[in-house]
Amino acid sequence: MLDLKLYLLQRLSALVMAPLVLGHLAVIIVAVQNGLTSEEILSRTQGSFWWALLYGTFVVAVSVHAAIGLRVIVFETLKLKGFALNSLTWAIFLGLFFMGARAVWAVTAVGAT
């Protein structure tokens, strides 16, 4: 179930994600050129504010976008509504955000691994 605000949040998060997805694909292609090793990845990302910002933004946008999208599917197919639907939306958002933030922390924070 979408009202104007959720609709806007979903569109805005999509807008943020579009260039990030393309950037992410480009990085994958460049990164695998010399084989894929954890040292190579960590040497690029560890201690880098910009990589943390890039992937951090990505994680926030994905969490918002997926939570709203799943909310609509759950509402239309399972007929969940009201408090239950809102709780589920928040749970999906927080779950995705937590997992994503942990991963970003793991590859960018110095001494995290």
Next chain:
Amino acid sequence: MLRKLIDSVGPQFEAFKSQDEGLGVTETDKNIDVSVWRGGPDGGSFQRFEVPKQDNQTILDVVAWIQQNDDPTLSYRFACRVGMCGSCAMMVNGNPRWTCRTHVNKVLKNDRLEIAPLRNLPVIKDLAADMDPFFDKWREAGGVFHPTKSRNDPVEEISPLEEERQNANAGIECINCGVCYAACDVVAGNPDYLGPAALNRAWTLLNDTRDCGSQSILAAVSRGGGCHNCHSMGNCAHLCPNELSPMTSIAGLKRVTALSFLRPGN
């Protein structure tokens, strides 16, 4: 004298008669196997009828034939029979159609027809659906005209070339048949969704410069069951018998509501 008159008119009359038969309905020796939904608000089931196949036969002809020749208790709704009033819509082989203008040949599958009341609405009896929820939503979507002038004011001149008027014109020919409402899967999944026809009406009214209710229309279509629930799959536009595109109107509402939220006062 009279004899002469008859003799001279006779051949013309015969010619006229045969021409009339050629244009009208002629029976063939085939039958159509028709399943018609029978029942009331608490449920029902399909009943089978054999209906003679005719040339130029519409679905409404089939239903009327059953009611007149086989089972007079069959209930259904129609009025104009020429695609004006919007009262004859039913589900035909799974899709909503205006039955008075849908030819059997167009929708027949293996000489079989399945006719049911419009989807997404409560049933009154047999093929007559209860249209109340459909029309209640027209009001909920802000579809009642909000006048700016009284009868004492001069009639306002509206240029047909204005963009807003053209937007309104594109959706104004709705006959309230409910086909799009029955075609919409979001209505099926979300009973609160205002639906394509009511939102199309809201869009035409929003573009009507004589209407002063823009803010209330935008608020009405932005709530939980509003225009933002549309998945833009276009089944409404695909099946609308008047070839309107409620989907396009809804896209317009999404755009205008978003802009007016981001730039209040505009």
